Amino acid sequence: MARASVVGTGMTDFGVYTKPIAELFADAALPAIDDAGIANDEIDAFYFGNVLGGATTNETHLAPQVASYIGLTPETSVQRYEDACATGSLALKHGVRAVETGDHDVVLVGGAEQCTPKGTGIETSEMTRIFGSGAHKQYEQAPGMTTASVFALHTQRHMHEYGTTEKHLAEVAVKNHYHGSMNSRAQFSEEKTVEEVLDSPIIASPFRLLDCCPFSDGASAVVIVSEDAAESYGVDPIDITGISHQANPVPVADQPNPPSTDMVRRAAQNVYEQADIGPNDVDVAEIHDCFTGAEILALEALGLFEDGQAGPATTEGRTRLDGEMPINPSGGLKAKGHPIGATGTAQIVELTEQLKGESGDRQVEDAKQAIAHNVGGMTATAVVTAMEARA
Amino acid sequence: MARASVVGTGMTDFGVYTKPIAELFADAALPAIDDAGIANDEIDAFYFGNVLGGATTNETHLAPQVASYIGLTPETSVQRYEDACATGSLALKHGVRAVETGDHDVVLVGGAEQCTPKGTGIETSEMTRIFGSGAHKQYEQAPGMTTASVFALHTQRHMHEYGTTEKHLAEVAVKNHYHGSMNSRAQFSEEKTVEEVLDSPIIASPFRLLDCCPFSDGASAVVIVSEDAAESYGVDPIDITGISHQANPVPVADQPNPPSTDMVRRAAQNVYEQADIGPNDVDVAEIHDCFTGAEILALEALGLFEDGQAGPATTEGRTRLDGEMPINPSGGLKAKGHPIGATGTAQIVELTEQLKGESGDRQVEDAKQAIAHNVGGMTATAVVTAMEARA
Amino acid sequence: MSKEFTREDVNDEQSTEALAEMDRLTHEKWEAALEDGSLVGLECEECEYVTATPNAACVHCGDRSVSPVRLPKQGSVYSKTTIEVAPEAQGSGYQIALVDVGDARVLGRITDGERVDIDDEVELSGPYEYDDDLAPLFEPI
Amino acid sequence: MSKEFTREDVNDEQSTEALAEMDRLTHEKWEAALEDGSLVGLECEECEYVTATPNAACVHCGDRSVSPVRLPKQGSVYSKTTIEVAPEAQGSGYQIALVDVGDARVLGRITDGERVDIDDEVELSGPYEYDDDLAPLFEPI
C-alpha cells in the first residue's frame, strides 16, 4: 500500500557554508547512502533540488556536477528540480513515482542551497529581491510584494477574520525555537520569549524579525526504494504512504479565501485518501513555517485544527512536543533554518527519524503517522506527504 | 509498444520577444491544445521548461504562473524543469513516464525562454556569462570556459583525430541555413555561403559567428497521451517509441574520448533498443547543432555516420533535405534559433509534422522513423528521443 | 515599448463594446490602460469569474471566452501589509494591499506615506513603476 | 577564506604519505595547493582512475577510496580553443586547454598572449584568478 519507502537519510547542520555546493551536498548525500547500506552504483536515479544557483552563483544544471562529485556513475539518471521552496518535495514526488512504477529501483533525492549573505556573497536587500523571484514579475514583484509580505497579507486577513493576534504568532516562534534548541542541526539553538519576538523589528507587518525564518545554507538527502524492495536493505524502512502536489492560481489576487490555502486543503484531502488516514491519526507533522503566520494557516488547512483555532491552540501549548499535536519538532524552518532547495527533503529526514524513534530529546512519543507540508512560491504550490512507521 | 503519443503541437516563430513569458508561452500552448482538440480541463499535468528566468528577469517558479495564464485549472499538476539546453527533453521524459504509467492521462509539455539582449534587456557579454552558468563554477567557468568553447574543445580534438576541417563545419551552417530558409518559424530566413561562414569573426576557434546558433526568444509545446488513448483524440497521433536520458561526468576534463560524446552514444544505443530500430532505420533527425561542430560530433555518436565521416558526408550533401540522411530540416538550432528552454519540445514539434507529412517545402519524403537529439550543459546531459509514424 | 493600445482605446468614454472587441488583453494593453488611469480586467463568459490582470483563458475554469472589462476605480481593502525589508529599489516602509475592485481583486501599491487598513475604501491614483513594470497605485479616500 | 591546507602541507618536499593522510580533498585545499604551485588530484584505489579536481568519490567507478596525489607540473595539450567572446571579466583573445598531466586531465588557462596547439608541452605557471576562484594557468615550454 505504501508508495515508496525511505531507507536512508542524511543532512548537514543548517547554517552558513562558503564551500562549493557539491561539497555541501556530499555532506548530506554520503551519510544518506551509508545509512541505506548501499553502494553508489546501486543508485539508478538522482533527483536534485536547487532554486537560486542561477541567480546567486551563476550555476545552473547542477545535477550532473553534483552527481560526479559524490561518485554517481554516468549511467545514473540525474536531473535538477526547481519549484521555489517546494523544490525538495517536488523532487521527492518524482522519486516516489519512479520507484512506485518500477522505472527505477533506488533513487537518491535531495537538495542543497546557499542563501546566506556569507554563503552567496550577496547582501540582504539583493537576496530579498532574489528570494522574491518566485513572485509574478508584473503583478506581484512590481507593486513591491516580497516573500514575507505574501504570507503577511494572508495572515493579516486571518487576524481580521478569526481574531488571531500577534501574540499567537509569537507563540509559534517561541515553540519552534524551543524545539530547535534540542536539535543540534538547527541554525538557532537559543530559546526565545514572546517578549523578544514582539520586540524585534518589523519585516512585513504583522511579521517581525523573529517571526521569519533565517537565510540558511545547507543540504539534505534521502534514499528511497519501492515498498517491496525496502526489506532487502537490512535497515528499518519508513513508508511514504501518500504524496500530493497541488497548485494555486497566480497571481495571489486570484487565489481564493480562506487566506489562500486552497491548494493545501486539496493536497491534504488527497494525501489523507492516499494514506487512508485522517487528520486525527497524525502523530507528528513538519510544517512549512517560513513565517509564523504560515504555520497557523497550514495547521488549519491541513485539518489539524479548526479554522481560526490554530492561534489559540499554539498559545495553549497543544502544538508543543508534549502537546496533543506536536508540530515542527525539528524547530521548523523558523529555528532549524531554510536552505530552500534542501527544505523539502530535510522535513522527510526529521520525520523518518521521528518514526524510527531516533529523535532523542525531541522525540515525539509513539509517533506512527506523520505528515510533511511544504509550500512553494507565493502560496502557489503545496506538497503534502504522509509517512508511516511499519508495525 | 509506443511509450506515449503526441496528439498536439504548437510553437511560436523563434526570434525576439519583449512580452512577458506567460504570453509568449501561450502562443505555443494554446495552438498545441487546439491541435489536440481538447479542453483545458482535460490536461492533468503541465511540465514547463525554462532555464534562465531566475538570472535574467528574476523569475523562478514560473510553472504555476504560466499555467494560470493559459487557464489550466488549479487541480493541474504543474512544475518547472531546468536541465540547461536539454530542459525541454527532460520535461518530455517525465511526461512520457507519467502517461506510460497511467499516472496522468494528458500532459502538456513545453518550454519558453528569452535569451536575446532585447528580450532580456541584458547585453551580449553578460548573456555569455549567464549562458555559461551550465559550466562548473570552479573547474570550468574559472579558467574561462564558455558554452561555445566546450564544443570548440571537442571539435578541435575531432579535427585533430579525424581530419575534419573548418570547411566541413561551414557546410553544416550552410545546409542548416538552407533548411531554415524554408521554415517560416526560423529566426534566420536567409541562406549563407561557405565563404560567408569562413569570413565571419571567430567566437571560439574553430567556431566563427556563423558556426554558432543565435540568442533566441520563443516557445514550443506538445500534448502527449498514452498510446492507447491517442486514437480517441480524433487526430493523427505520432508515437514516441523511445526516450533515453544519459549523463557525462562533470567537469569536462573527466569526460572520455571520442570527443566527449559518450553520453550520446549510450542514449542512442538505449533509445534504439527501446524503439527496436537501428540507425539505418532513421529517416530524419533533429540534432542539437548549437555549434556546427556539435552536429558533426552528434551524427557520429548517434551512429548515423562512422566516426570521422560526418564532415565529408555533410560536404557531399548527404545530410541535406534531399540527401540519404536529412538532418535538421527545421534549420536546427543554427537557423531556426535556440530559445533554450523551448528547444527540446521544438524538435518534437518539427518531427511530429515531418512524420505527419505536413512540412511543406522542407518535407522529408516518406519519413516514418525520426530521432531528436538534445544536449544540456557542458556536454553533461543528452536526451535522445525516437518517434514513429503510425502505419 | 510601443503601445498599440492607445489612449483612445481606454479612456473613460470608451464603450464597453469597444473594450470587448479588443484582441487578447496583453500586459502591454493593461499597462497602457493603467497609464491612462484605467484598470482593465477580464470576465469569463462561462463561469463569470472576473480577474484584474491579463490571461489567455479563465484562471478559474479554463474557458477561453474571456472579455476585457473596465474595473471600478474605487475599491475596498481585502488585506494589507507594511513592508520594511524589500529589494533596494522598492524602498521601505511602504504598504501593499489586495484591493477588491468590483468583482475582481488586484494587488496594488499604496501611495507612499499613506496607511490603509482592511475594509478601508481606496481609489486608483495612477501607475506605480518598478523595474520598467507598472502596477496599480491606490490612495485612501 | 581560511586555508587549513597550508603551504607546509603542499610544498614539493611533502611526502606522498602526508598527502594520502589528508582528509577529503576539498576545493579549498586544492586551491591552496595551486597557490603554492602544485596541482593535486585524486587516484581511485578500486579502478585506478586519476582525476585532477576534488571529488568525494571516484568519478569513474563511484568508489570512495580516493586518495590525493600530486600531479606532474608538465603536461601535453589534449585540446585547446581561442576564445574571443567571453564574460567581460574574462577578457578576450585568450586560450583555454585540456591538458594531460600524468594520468589525469585538467582544464586550464593559457598565459595571456601565448598560443598552444594540440600535443604541445606546457607547464603549470601558477594560479589564474576569476571571480574569487583559482584555476591552473599553463604556459608553453
Ligand SMILES: [Zn+2]
Ligand atoms: Zn471561467
Ligand SMILES: [Zn+2]
Ligand atoms: Zn574508481
